[in-house]
Amino acid sequence: xxxxxxxxxxxxxxxxxxxxxxxxxxxxxxxxxxxxxxxxxxxxxxxxxxxxxxxxxxxxxxxxxxxxxxxxxxxxxxxxxxxxxxxxxxxxxxxxxxxxxxxxxxxxxxxxxxxxxxxxxxxxxxxxxxxxxxxxxxxxxxxxxxxxxxxxxxxxxxxxxxxxxxxxxxxxxxxxxxxxxxxxxxxxxxxxxxxxxxxxxxxxxxxxxxxxxxxxxxxxxxxxxxxxxxxxxxxxxxxxxxxxxxxxxxxxxxxxxxxxxxxxxxxxxxxxxxxxxxxxxxxxxxxxxxxxxxxxxxxxxxxxxxxxxxxxxxxxxxxxxxxxxxxxxxxxxxxxxxxxxxxxxxxxxxxxxxxxxxxxxxxxxxxxxxxxxxxxxxxxxxxxxxxxxxxxxxxxxxxxxxxxxxxxxxxxxxxxxxxxxxxxxxxxxxxxxxxxxxxxxxxxxxxxxxxxxxxxxxxxxxxxxxxxxxxxxxxxxxxxxxxxx
RNA sequence: GACCCGUUCGUCUAGCUUGGCCUAGGACAUCGGCCUUUCACGCCGACAACAGGGGUUCAAAUCCCCUACGGGUCGCCA
Numbered sequence: 001x002x003x004x005x006x007x008x009x010x011x012x013x014x015x016x017x018x019x020x021x022x023x024x025x026x027x028x029x030x031x032x033x034x035x036x037x038x039x040x041x042x043x044x045x046x047x048x049x050x051x052x053x054x055x056x057x058x059x060x061x062x063x064x065x066x067x068x069x070x071x072x073x074x075x076x077x078x079x080x081x082x083x084x085x086x087x088x089x090x091x092x093x094x095x096x097x098x099x100x101x102x103x104x105x106x107x108x109x110x111x112x113x114x115x116x117x118x119x120x121x122x123x124x125x126x127x128x129x130x131x132x133x134x135x136x137x138x139x140x141x142x143x144x145x146x147x148x149x150x151x152x153x154x155x156x157x158x159x160x161x162x163x164x165x166x167x168x169x170x171x172x173x174x175x176x177x178x179x180x181x182x183x184x185x186x187x188x189x190x191x192x193x194x195x196x197x198x199x200x201x202x203x204x205x206x207x208x209x210x211x212x213x214x215x216x217x218x219x220x221x222x223x224x225x226x227x228x229x230x231x232x233x234x235x236x237x238x239x240x241x242x243x244x245x246x247x248x249x250x251x252x253x254x255x256x257x258x259x260x261x262x263x264x265x266x267x268x269x270x271x272x273x274x275x276x277x278x279x280x281x282x283x284x285x286x287x288x289x290x291x292x293x294x295x296x297x298x299x300x301x302x303x304x305x306x307x308x309x310x311x312x313x314x315x316x317x318x319x320x321x322x323x324x325x326x327x328x329x330x331x332x333x334x335x336x337x338x339x340x341x342x343x344x345x346x347x348x349x350x351x352x353x354x355x356x357x358x359x360x361x362x363x364x365x366x367x368x369x370x371x372x373x374x375x376x377x378x379x380x381x382x383x384x385x386x387x388x389x390x391x392x393x394x395x396x397x398x399x400x401x402x403x404x405x406x407x408x409x410x411x412x413x414x415x416x417x418x419x420x421x422x423x424x425x426x427x428x429x430x431x432x433x434x435x436x437x438x439x440x441x442x443x444x445x446x447x448x449x450x451x452x453x454x455x456x457x458x459x460x461x462x463x464x465x466x467x468x469x470x471x472x473x474x475x476x477x478x479x480x481x482x483x484x485x
Numbered sequence: 486g487a488c489c490c491g492u493u494c495g496u497c498u499a500g501c502u503u504g505g506c507c508u509a510g511g512a513c514a515u516c517g518g519c520c521u522u523u524c525a526c527g528c529c530g531a532c533a534a535c536a537g538g539g540g541u542u543c544a545a546a547u548c549c550c551c552u553a554c555g556g557g558u559c560g561c562c563a
Contacts, residue, residue, distance in 0.1 A: 010563050045562060110561060117560090126487050127559070152561055169490070178488040179559065186561045193563045217489055217558035240491080240556095247555070275497095278512090282498055286511050305498080308556065312496050315513040325526070367526045378525095392523090428522095443522040455524040 003035025005208050006201070007068070010042045011053035014258040015060040017311065018212060018242045018250055021276045025239055026210045027066045028277070028299035035207070039071035040200060041082045044190055049084075060259040064269050065292060078204040083196055090191040093199050093229060094153050094184060102158060102228035103184060105141045105151035106133040128180035129154070150187035155195070155225065157181055162220035167237040167301050169213070174220035182221060198222045202231040210301070213238035214249075237301050240280045241308045250311055266339060266371030271320040279309040289322065321370045329359040336362060336375040343376035345383040357465055364461035381456045382465060389481070390455070393448035397482055401437040402445040406475050408435055409446055416468045424463045449475045 007023040009015060015023070030037035039061070043049035054072070061068070070076025080086055097103035108116075108129075117127040134156065145151060157176040164172045184195035191199075201209060216238045226233040244254035256262060262272060270291065277295050278288060281304050290298065327335065333355065340358075341348060351358055365378040389397065396402060412427045413419065419427070432442055447459045450471060456462070463471065 008563090012563085042563060048562080106561095113561080121486075124486065172489070174489070183561055188561085190561085192561070197563085212557095213490065214557055215563095218563095220489095238490085243556080245496085249557080278497065280497090282511095284499090286499065288497090288512055307491050309498090310496060312513065315497065318513055321526090365525090368524070440522045447523065451523095453523085457524085459523075 001207060003030060003033040003208060004038060004204070004206050005030045005035060005210055006038040006040050006204065006206050007066075008040040008042050008197070008200075009057055010045065010048070011050060011057060012045075012048045013053050014056045014260040016250075017257050017259070017262070017276070020060075020064065020259055020272065021242060021279055022211055022239065023061070023064075023066055024273060024276055025237075025281070025299075025301075025304070027068075028295055029208065029210060029237075029301060030069075031296045032299045036069040037067075038076065038078075038204060038206070039068040039081065040204070041072055042193070042196070044083050044193065044196055046084070046190065054082075056260070063263055064259065064273060083191075083200065086196070086200065087189070087191070089203070090185070090196055090199055091189070094191070094195075097155065097184075097225075097228055098153065100228065101156070103153050103155045104134055104136065105145070106154040106181075106183065107136075107141075107144055107149050107151045108132060126178065128177070129182070131181060134181060152183045152187045153185035154181045155184045155221075155228075157221075157224060158228070159224070162223050164216075164219045164223055164236060165233075166216075166219075167208075167235055168304055168306060169216070169238060172216070174217075176220065176224070179221060184225075194218055194221050195225060198225040198229070198231075201234060202226060202229060206234050208235045208237060210237045210239060213240055237304070239304055240306060242279055243308050243310045245310060245313075247310060254311070256313070266373030266375075267316070267320050268323045268335075268372070271316065271323045274323075275316045275319050279311070280305045280307070289319075317370045324369045324372065325367055327366070329363045332362045332366060333359045335372050339373050339375050340379065345376055345380065360461070361457075361465050364457040364465070368457075378456065381451050381453070381462060389448070389452045389478070392454040393452050396441075396444045396448040396454065397478065399441060399445065401435065401441055402448070403479065403482055404435050405431060405437050405442055405445040406449045406479055409449070410472050410475055410479075413468050413472060418467060419463050419471075421460055421464055424460050449478045452478060 005026045007019075007026050009019055009023075027037050029035070039057075041054055041057070043054070058073070068074075070078065070081060072079075072081045075081075094103060098105070106129075113129070116130060120127045133151075133154070141151065157180055160176055162174050162176060164174060166172060182194065183192055185191050200206075219236060219238070223233050242250045244250045246254075250257060256265065259272075263269075273292055273295070274288075274290055277290065277299070281299070283290070283298050284303065285298075324332075337351065340346060340351060361379060361382050362375065365375075365381075368378050369375065408431045409427070412430060416423060428442065428446070431437070432439075435442075437445065443459060444454065447462075448454060450459075450462060450466075451474075
């Protein structure tokens with residue numbers, strides 16, 4: 001039987017990092033087994049689900065490069081893939097369950113149940129359903145329904161123990177009296193997660209359910225439903241949670257947690273994929289840098305660990321920088337453009353006209369980036385002078401040799417429009433001869449004179465990429481600042 | 486509270502199935518050094534962990550039990 005796995009998000013916003021890892025493991029497993037990866041939209045919560053959010057999910061998956069084989073838009077042999085379009089199926093299966101005695105109508109109101117639960121908890125008993133409606137006759141149920149009461153449908157926990165077989169955790173035994181009879185259809189006819197997930201996975205012929213281990217306690221309920229429906233349960237693989245730095249389940253309060261936030265703050269999809277793959281999974285060869293293709297060939301559920309992982313933003317940053325450093329000038333230009341535009345330091349027309357020069361600039365500062373959004377800060381040297389002289393640059397400029405060096409520099413470059421690297425080197429040599437300024441001091445003086453900082457890209461790229469007019473303007477300004485003190 | 490799950494450097498992890506090769510390996514971070522006419526990159530090195538206690542065994546990070554701690558779930562959310 002060929003492998004079929006699914007990613008089943010609720011359309012309530014952008015995909016969260018925890019879900020990215022779940023999607024990724026499903027994807028990697030499917031691709032490595034030559035199976036199919038299915039996208040199912042779990043929109044049974046009508047209140048929170050929106051079509052806009054559904055589109056955000058498509059965008060996020062596309063950006064991440066996680067392509068799927070069946071889903072709402074593209075269809076497939078086991079559709080529809082949107083749960084709101086499957087309500088008829090759920091209703092039919094529920095009728096079947098009631099006929100077989102696995103489910104019954106429950107007329108208890110939400111208020112009654114809440115009160116019951118509170119009372120139980122106050123008395124130190126587990127908050128279980130009393131079973132009040134479980135032995136109601138069909139006649140009475142029909143009568144009350146005819147009288148206008150709206151029942152929910154409740155599933156009967158029909159045996160005392162359930163054994164869950166999990167690829168990661170092994171066999172786990174759950175006593176069913178820890179949860180009791182549970183609702184599968186609300187009074188308004190909409191179905192509940194624990195129920196639809198089983199109907200869908202069974203009918204979509206899902207072979208492996210790979211999801212976060214926060215679902216582990218739900219699994220015995222689902223196994224019960226599989227059995228009642230006459231289906232064989234799929235293989236489960238409950239993967240560990242992702243935690244924030246405080247060791248609590250990763251959430252919005254930890255900052256950057258949606259795919260969109262990572263994208264817009266300058267992270268590369270390949271870094272996200274590579275980093276997330278390393279959370280609770282490791283390769284058998286101690287390597288850590290992998291392309292998506294390498295991950296597919298290396299991935300195995302048997303190498304997924306059991307314990308939760310803390311999301312390490314530092315390591316992600318390192319990896320993102322690693323991938324940025326491997327980008328070509330062309331790629332970098334396209335990638336950084338939105339961030340450059342956004343910073344307002346240069347307009348689109350200029351960036352387009354000076355494309356080749358901008359690419360060279362990008363290449364000269366690339367090694368400093370951690371995120372694409374760092375581009376503007378490092379490109380600042382090229383687009384405008386730092387407003388003030390940095391303390392380090394100030395020290396350099398205070399040296400007696402600095403002013404004569406800068407004056408000589410101004411004099412030498414005035415007949416050029418642009419400096420070539422050779423021009424620059426030659427000029428520096430001449431200045432050295434004339435002023436007697438030596439090595440480091442010479443170069444530092446020019447650097448400080450032009451950029452007013454001692455940090456940033458190599459000086460020869462700054463001198464080469466900037467028009468001489470700009471260079472001399474800057475140096476003159478710095479000189480007058482020195483003279484004023 | 487009940488029911489589950491988990492516990493190797495600060496963090497991600499290797500090793501645990503099939504005890505000995507583990508004076509516990511790698512990566513990020515940190516700190517040092519080298520490279521370098523800046524910063525960074527790169528290279529080299531240092532620091533740093535088997536939660537605790539009992540067993541079993543010639544031998545335990547690895548097997549068993551207990552304790553502690555952490556996490557998750559207990560909804561007409563998914």
